[in-house]
Amino acid sequence: MSRYRFLDGAGMIFLAVVLAMAALIPASNLLLPPDSWLHVPDHMVPLLGKYLAFAMLALALDLVWGYCGILSLGHGAFFALGGYAMGMYLMRQIGPRGVYGNPVLPDFMVFLNWTELPWFWLGFDHFWFALLMVVLVPGALAFCFGWLAFRSRVTGVYLSIITQALTFALMLAFFRNDMGFGGNNGLTDFKDILGFPVQAQGTRAALFALTAFALAGSYLLSRWVVTSKLGKVVVAIRDAESRSRFIGYRVEHYKLVVFTLSAMLAGIAGALYVPQVGIINPSEFAPANSIEAVIWVAVGGRGTLVGAALGAFLVNAGKTWFTGVLPSMWLFALGGLFVLTTLLLPKGVVGLITDLFGIRRKSELPAPTAPAAPAKAAPAE
Amino acid sequence: MAIGGLTTNALLYLDNVSVTFDGFRALNALSLSIDAQEMRAIIGPNGAGKTTMMDVITGKTRPNQGVAVFEASHDLTKLDEASIAELGIGRKFQTPTVFEMHTVEDNILLALKTDRRPFPTLFSKRTKAEKERIDALLERVRLTGSRDRKAGELSHGQKQWLEIGMLLAQEPKLLLVDEPAAGMTDQETADTADLLREIAKTASVVVVEHDMVFVRDLGVKVTCLHEGSVLAEGSLDAVSTNERVVEVYLGR
Numbered sequence: 297m298s299r300y301r302f303l304d305g306a307g308m309i310f311l312a313v314v315l316a317m318a319a320l321i322p323a324s325n326l327l328l329p330p331d332s333w334l335h336v337p338d339h340m341v342p343l344l345g346k347y348l349a350f351a352m353l354a355l356a357l358d359l360v361w362g363y364c365g366i367l368s369l370g371h372g373a374f375f376a377l378g379g380y381a382m383g384m385y386l387m388r389q390i391g392p393r394g395v396y397g398n399p400v401l402p403d404f405m406v407f408l409n410w411t412e413l414p415w416f417w418l419g420f421d422h423f424w425f426a427l428l429m430v431v432l433v434p435g436a437l438a439f440c441f442g443w444l445a446f447r448s449r450v451t452g453v454y455l456s457i458i459t460q461a462l463t464f465a466l467m468l469a470f471f472r473n474d475m476g477f478g479g480n481n482g483l484t485d486f487k488d489i490l491g492f493p494v495q496a497q498g499t500r501a502a503l504f505a506l507t508a509f510a511l512a513g514s515y516l517l518s519r520w521v522v523t524s525k526l527g528k529v530v531v532a533i534r535d536a537e538s539r540s541r542f543i544g545y546r547v548e549h550y551k552l553v554v555f556t557l558s559a560m561l562a563g564i565a566g567a568l569y570v571p572q573v574g575i576i577n578p579s580e581f582a583p584a585n586s587i588e589a590v591i592w593v594a595v596g597g598r599g600t601l602v603g604a605a606l607g608a609f610l611v612n613a614g615k616t617w618f619t620g621v622l623p624s625m626w627l628f629a630l631g632g633l634f635v636l637t638t639l640l641l642p643k644g645v646v647g648l649i650t651d652l653f654g655i656r657r658k659s660e661l662p663a664p665t666a667p668a669a670p671a672k673a674a675p676a677e
Numbered sequence: 678m679a680i681g682g683l684t685t686n687a688l689l690y691l692d693n694v695s696v697t698f699d700g701f702r703a704l705n706a707l708s709l710s711i712d713a714q715e716m717r718a719i720i721g722p723n724g725a726g727k728t729t730m731m732d733v734i735t736g737k738t739r740p741n742q743g744v745a746v747f748e749a750s751h752d753l754t755k756l757d758e759a760s761i762a763e764l765g766i767g768r769k770f771q772t773p774t775v776f777e778m779h780t781v782e783d784n785i786l787l788a789l790k791t792d793r794r795p796f797p798t799l800f801s802k803r804t805k806a807e808k809e810r811i812d813a814l815l816e817r818v819r820l821t822g823s824r825d826r827k828a829g830e831l832s833h834g835q836k837q838w839l840e841i842g843m844l845l846a847q848e849p850k851l852l853l854v855d856e857p858a859a860g861m862t863d864q865e866t867a868d869t870a871d872l873l874r875e876i877a878k879t880a881s882v883v884v885v886e887h888d889m890v891f892v893r894d895l896g897v898k899v900t901c902l903h904e905g906s907v908l909a910e911g912s913l914d915a916v917s918t919n920e921r922v923v924e925v926y927l928g929r
Contacts, residue, residue: 544793
């Protein structure tokens with residue numbers, strides 16, 4: 297058990313970087329004069345905040361894919377649901393400041409000639425209730441979906457396909473105006489969060505710092521889970537599912553726990569994303585988004601947590617740069633990146649780094665003990 | 678207690694068990710009884726139903742008809758793999774199946790008989806008793822020196838032994854062992870026979886094996902399966918001189 301320390305070197309570096317970002321980026325943005333070369337420009341703060349939210353989604357995805365072997369191609373759905381829950385709170389905060397000035401109904405409902413708030417919008421004027429829903433709605437969906445899928449022993453590519461279908465179905469549903477979530481425009485025009493104006497630089501800096509703390513917190517939680525005995529069982533299930541079953545582990549229960557936890561983390565990530573980008577619409581459910589998240593994890597290094605977050609950051613930074621220079625080529629670049637990673641870096645960027653350092657570290661270790669068993673058997677096989 | 682109107686004192690009792698896959702009868706009215714602390718060798722040609730029989734006993738396959746009872750009170754045809762494992766039935770696969778990414782020690786740790794539910798597992802801490810138990814088991818399967826190595830790095834024979842160690846960690850009452858000697862050297866085969874005989878002092882062991890030398894080495898009662906039912910049963914000498922057995926399995 298000593299081999300699995302709660303925090304390893306990579307984990308401590310990761311936490312230090314994330315916490316340093318939480319402190320330095322808002323400080324630099326708010327305190328330094330705009331002409332200082334250390335000043336982080338205003339537009340960079342929500343952009344970096346968005347990356348951190350994506351890093352959290354990647355972390356959640358790595359928990360199920362990297363450790364439990366469940367390749368979810370629909371994790372964007374949980375992210376978007378968390379985002380919608382936060383968006384509904386932000387809509388209710390607009391109050392009479394909307395275009396139609398209705399104190400209760402959001403603009404799109406007035407536009408659709410609705411006269412009262414649908415029942416599922418009740419309670420979202422309370423921040424605590426919205427926060428609860430941010431976690432509970434994705435969690436409940438993942439629990440029900442996982443209960444049915446894992447109990448029927450749907451695995452591998454079939455499971456990936458139905459997760460993809462799940463997010464696609466939700467996208468189609470949320471596009472409909474009569475669903476009551478703003479149709480294809482989604483929810484936007486947010487005014488304030490907990491009384492602070494969403495657009496204000498101070499609020500954005502605070503949201504950035506919060507996202508960084510949430511990322512650090514989810515990392516600690518995920519790390520605690522994967523280094524626990526449950527984490528070992530989950531890896532055992534990934535590598536030899538039937539062996540785990542015959543040893544007496546109820547595989548479907550373990551998958552369900554990890555899948556639900558992961559969906560909840562994705563929901564929190566979505567909730568932090570929405571106030572920073574200022575909009576949530578059904579395109580967040582697009583299957584391509586979920587697939588992109590899988591690429592972040594693969595690029596960074598599957599089954600490492602740190603790698604997933606790093607991959608999300610790198611790929612999205614690349615995306616921002618690339619779509620600025622050659623917008624039409626981005627999807628080709630993304631596809632090429634995925635192919636190259638699969639072919640050349642099966643363990644991702646983090647795997648590459650540990651391999652580079654590992655060469656030296658390995659030579660310091662004593663050679664593996666000679667095969668000791670069966671002791672009497674002299675000839676090797 | 679009786680299930681299906683039968684009373685029995687056997688540890689494992691199969692009666693009239695049939696399994697059909699797409700019209701193919703993998704098991705055909707198979708009846709078998711294993712006593713406590715008995716070791717039994719099961720032989721038979723490919724497709725005789727040996728693996729399907731293990732699947733029925735461990736809950737992987739549901740029989741179309743018949744009775745499978747453990748300890749005269751548990752109906753195995755109604756339980757899932759995890760519950761059957763918890764009753765004390767352990768199973769070793771034909772190809773050694775261990776958790777390759779985990780250390781040898783963790784492989785044993787995961788197999789130790791404890792609460793298997795997710796949340797107790799999440800909060801579980803290894804106790805001193807568990808550590809001692811792991812030490813003893815590693816000693817028994819001669820893997821003490823390899824405890825920190827990844828199981829995937831072990832040799833084939835060591836993996837077979839690790840898997841047996843994992844079965845022992847479950848503290849089973851019945852072990853089902855599928856071709857334990859496959860791919861082993863002669864010496865390893867003899868050692869494995871010793872180990873199984875030792876295990877049989879405290880638990881029942883059912884060994885499926887093709888290697889007749891190994892079966893002779895075990896020196897136990899033999900059951901020969903053919904086309905999903907029992908063809909002959911008795912000492913190896915009696916079975917191997919049985920005309921039908923010679924005809925379908927051993928060859929003339």
